[in-house]
Amino acid sequence: MKVNREERIVKSWKNARYLPFIIIYSLTAMKRFLLTLFLTCYAVLALGSAFALDYVTLNEKGKKITRDGRIISRDTGGNFVLEERDGFWRLIQPKDVIEQWSDDVEFEPYTRKDLKKRLQAEFPKEFRIIETKRYMIVSDTTVAYATWCGNLLEQLDTAFLEHWQAKGFELSEPEFPLVAVIFADYGNFVRCTQDEVGSSVTKISAFYNQHSNRIVFYDLTGRENYGGIRGSINQRIREIMSRPESAKAVSTFVHEAAHQFSFNCGMFRRCAACPLWVSEGIATLYETPDFNSVKAWSSNIKVNRTRLERFYRYIIERNPQEPMKKLVLSDEPFQFTNGDTVLDSYATCWSMMYYFNAKHGDKLVEYLKILSQKKPHVSYDVEARLREFESVFGDGWDRLHRAFYYEVGELGR
Numbered sequence: 001m002k003v004n005r006e007e008r009i010v011k012s013w014k015n016a017r018y019l020p021f022i023i024i025y026s027l028t029a030m031k032r033f034l035l036t037l038f039l040t041c042y043a044v045l046a047l048g049s050a051f052a053l054d055y056v057t058l059n060e061k062g063k064k065i066t067r068d069g070r071i072i073s074r075d076t077g078g079n080f081v082l083e084e085r086d087g088f089w090r091l092i093q094p095k096d097v098i099e100q101w102s103d104d105v106e107f108e109p110y111t112r113k114d115l116k117k118r119l120q121a122e123f124p125k126e127f128r129i130i131e132t133k134r135y136m137i138v139s140d141t142t143v144a145y146a147t148w149c150g151n152l153l154e155q156l157d158t159a160f161l162e163h164w165q166a167k168g169f170e171l172s173e174p175e176f177p178l179v180a181v182i183f184a185d186y187g188n189f190v191r192c193t194q195d196e197v198g199s200s201v202t203k204i205s206a207f208y209n210q211h212s213n214r215i216v217f218y219d220l221t222g223r224e225n226y227g228g229i230r231g232s233i234n235q236r237i238r239e240i241m242s243r244p245e246s247a248k249a250v251s252t253f254v255h256e257a258a259h260q261f262s263f264n265c266g267m268f269r270r271c272a273a274c275p276l277w278v279s280e281g282i283a284t285l286y287e288t289p290d291f292n293s294v295k296a297w298s299s300n301i302k303v304n305r306t307r308l309e310r311f312y313r314y315i316i317e318r319n320p321q322e323p324m325k326k327l328v329l330s331d332e333p334f335q336f337t338n339g340d341t342v343l344d345s346y347a348t349c350w351s352m353m354y355y356f357n358a359k360h361g362d363k364l365v366e367y368l369k370i371l372s373q374k375k376p377h378v379s380y381d382v383e384a385r386l387r388e389f390e391s392v393f394g395d396g397w398d399r400l401h402r403a404f405y406y407e408v409g410e411l412g413r
């Protein structure tokens with residue numbers, strides 16, 4: 001069906017929200033998982049000015065509310081996206097606008113103090129806010145667990161910046177404090193996020209929402225398990241990490257946090273048409289737990305055995321034709337409601353990212369720099385995707401696949 005240009009921003013808004021975590025550790029979970037939300041973007045117009053604060057008075061469910069921020073994109077139908085001062089992106093449709101103006105005050109994020117106040121007002125009183133250098137962690141689970149997550153996330157971000165800087169990709173610290181919401185239990189996670197995510201929330205264990213710019217997950221090990229844990233934070237982390245379910249917990253945090261960080265450090269722009277194999281490839285690159293480390297994760301990029309074995313099975317059992325080119329051309333393999341196809345695609349994008357990072361770091365960075373320039377809500381057709389990839393990695397697909405298979409095959413020896 002052809003979409004009117006005026007409706008494009010509205011349609012793309014609905015589609016381009018979540019980058020959910022793919023559960024990789026249990027067969028039951030793999031079958032449960034259906035990826036129905038994905039990244040697609042259509043054409044939109046201009047960017048807002050960094051040197052003006054935009055104000056909009058809106059009719060929100062019968063109430064008159066004035067919001068301020070900066071306009072990120074606008075389409076010909078008058079729909080626009082307002083970035084608020086906490087980094088939240090709000091779609092505004094002309095029918096809801098009562099009044100709109102701007103002044104020449106420079107856009108500035110809320111101070112940490114103001115943001116904390118707003119979060120306290122937004123969440124019930126059972127939720128505490130734990131602050132780290134880059135994060136505001138809002139959680140009703142134990143302080144020990146939230147602190148462990150905070151340490152892990154900080155370590156990831158520092159390693160992320162250092163890794164890409166060493167490869168010649170200068171990234172930046174996030175403009176906004178990053179918000180991570182951790183629910184103490186699964187039931188509350190589902191109840192409180194189903195309006196935001198829809199019915200598919202029961203099929204995911206965590207997500208990063210590109211509109212709210214938040215990561216949301218639940219305490220996978222359960223609040224009740226921590227009641228009796230005492231001692232220093234390191235003792236508590238050791239206790240937590242001695243449990244088998246921690247592998248899944250670590251992968252979940254790190255995968256979603258890598259998404260959030262990659263969209264806040266200048267690597268990608270939110271709602272820009274970056275090929276999914278790249279954004280998911282980056283997230284999967286970091287998700288491997290390290291049980292030799294007290295924090296369960298260490299900064300060096302490791303072989304992800306689960307993804308690697310899945311990729312081998314995909315190649316041996318299904319004998320796909322040009323699996324790398326397939327993901328370069330289209331995001332569709334990530335969108336099938338067949339969990340096996342989705343997991344094969346995740347295994348392939350992990351393998352590709354690991355391979356390019358290890359063997360062609362300079363080219364990978366060159367390609368990532370191109371993608372980092374993409375603007376929100378601007379379309380990206382198949383020819384352009386292919387052309388951009390080939391302009392960096394070449395167009396000899398036989399040779400590309402042979403080298404890729406050889407190097408990824410070596411990882412299993």
Ligand SMILES: [Zn+2]
Nearest residue numbers: 019020280283
């Ligand atoms: Zn993801």
